[in-house]
Amino acid sequence: MDLFALPPVAAVLGGAYRALMGLSHLLEPALGAGAAAAAVVAVTLAVRAALIPVGVSQARAERTRVRLAPRIAELQRRHRKDPEALQRATMQLYADEGTTPLAGCLPMLLQAPVVGVIYAVFVHAEIAGGANALLGHTLFGVPLGTSLVGVLSGGAPGVAAVAVLGALVLAVAVVAELTRRATLPGGPIAVPRMTATAAAPAGMQRALGALQFVTAAVACFVPLAAGLYLLVTVAWTLVQRILLRRRFPLDAGPNTGGR
Structure with a gap:
């Protein structure tokens, strides 16, 4: 079952698509053939900017x-011999601090539909009952609907296509x-040494770099439009994490950096 075929979701997807194409038309007089690619970047930046409060919430929760x-x-x-007492004491601790163990999770879940719809615009060949015209536009002569794997597996690949798509994947890997x-x-978003009970946040940070490499692998398979979205997203995420870590340092005391 295609979730995006459901009428409410399809309507939202169609609205996002029309907004993106409208922006592309507005940019076309100034940017020419690169207007659609610029619109993809601009929309991605707008979405990430709108989701800044989610990042702040996650940074606060991680610090807590x-x-x-x-x-x-x-x-x-x-309370190692009394799980119920441990649970009560732990929940009381979080209540006294004005937070919960799940703080930061709900905002992260709420952003998923927004990100999913925007990403779907870049990968669906058909939207609102018609062909996705976005994927027919080009960046440096390469259609936004082209993928690196598709080019390499399609016979004699064009030099321009391999260069553009390869540079995109390389940028994500960088x-x-x-x-x-x-x-x-010692890095700007490194997690300080903690006890085993805090291993989850540390493990999440160690996995972050690996997940970015997975994103580079995904960029090999998705259309160029989606690849641009991924590149802007991972670059934004890195910069935002560094800035938020400075605002909410993990080794700060309870009365510094805000709560």
Whole structure:
């Protein structure tokens, strides 16, 4: 079952598509053939900017988890033989701090439909009962509906197509490497040493760089339009994480950097 074929979802998808194509037409006098690609970048930046509060919420929640980790470890030691008492004490601790163990998760889930619809505009060949005209536009002569794997598997690949698509995948991989280095000890978004009870946040940070490399692999298969979306998204995410980590440092005390 295609979720995007459901009438309400299809209507939202069609509206997003028309808005994107309208922006492309507005940019065309100034940017010519590159207007559609510029519209993809502009829409992606607009979506990421609108989701900044989600990133702030996640940064606050991560900082709170790290700050409370030693106290949770102490509760686990004290109530190691009484799971119910441990649960009550843990929930009371979070209540006293004005937060919950799931803080930051709900905003992240709420952004999924927005991101999903925008991404669908870049990968669906048909939208609103007609062909997706966006994928017929070009960037440096390469159609936005072209993928690197499709070009390489289609016989004699064009030099321009391989160069543009290869450069895109390489750019995503470079961001992945920057992200990996940023999460290393001493990096701008590295997680400080914590007890085993706080291993989840640390593990999430270590996995971040690996996930970016997965994104580079995905960029090999998706249309160029979707690849542009992925590149802008991972670059934005890295920069936003670095800035938010400076605003909400994980080793800050309870009365610094805000809550």
